[in-house]
Amino acid sequence: MSDFTLSDLEEIVADRAKASPDESWTAKLVGQGQQRAAKKLGEEAVETVIAAIGGEKSELVAESADLLYHLMVVLNIAGIPLHDVMNELARRTGQSGLQEKANRKS
Numbered sequence: 001m002s003d004f005t006l007s008d009l010e011e012i013v014a015d016r017a018k019a020s021p022d023e024s025w026t027a028k029l030v031g032q033g034q035q036r037a038a039k040k041l042g043e044e045a046v047e048t049v050i051a052a053i054g055g056e057k058s059e060l061v062a063e064s065a066d067l068l069y070h071l072m073v074v075l076n077i078a079g080i081p082l083h084d085v086m087n088e089l090a091r092r093t094g095q096s097g098l099q100e101k102a103n104r105k106s
C-alpha cells in the first residue's frame, strides 16, 4: 500500500511548474494559464463521472487520479495551498451535509 499523499502531489506540482514546458505537462499547463487548466479539470471531472457510471473500478481509479492531479494544478495556479482546502473540510466536520444544506436555505 502506497503512503503517497495529496500533500506529496502538491509539492511535485509546485516543483514541476517551474520546469521547462518541453519536459513537463505540469509546466506546460501552468504556462497556458488558469482558463486552460480549469477547462482540463472540467474534462477530467466529466471523465470521472462517466467512469463512475460505467462501473469499471480500475477506470474510476485512473480518472480519479487524473482529476485530483488537475485539481492540484488549478489550486497551484490560483495560489491556494492544499492546507486551505483541508482546513475548510476540517471546519465542516462539526455538522452533517444535510444540516449545512438546511442552514443555507433559511
Ligand SMILES: N=c1c2ncn([C@@H]3O[C@H](COP(=O)(O)OP(=O)(O)OP(=O)(O)O)[C@@H](O)[C@H]3O)c2ncn1[C@@H]1O[C@H](COP(=O)(O)O)[C@@H](O)[C@H]1O
Pocket (backbone or CB within 6 Å): 012, 013, 016, 023, 024, 025, 026, 027, 065, 066, 069
Ligand atoms: N499525476 C500526474 C498526471 N496525471 C495525468 N497527467 C497528464 O495529464 C495529461 C492529460 O491527459 P489527457 O489524455 O486527458 O489529455 P491529452 O489528450 O493528452 O491532452 P490535450 O490534448 O487535452 O491537451 C497527460 O499528459 C497525462 O500524462 C499527469 N501529469 C503529471 N502527473 C504528476 O506530475 C508529475 C510531473 O509530471 P510532469 O510535469 O509531466 O513532469 C508526474 O511525475 C506525476 O506525479
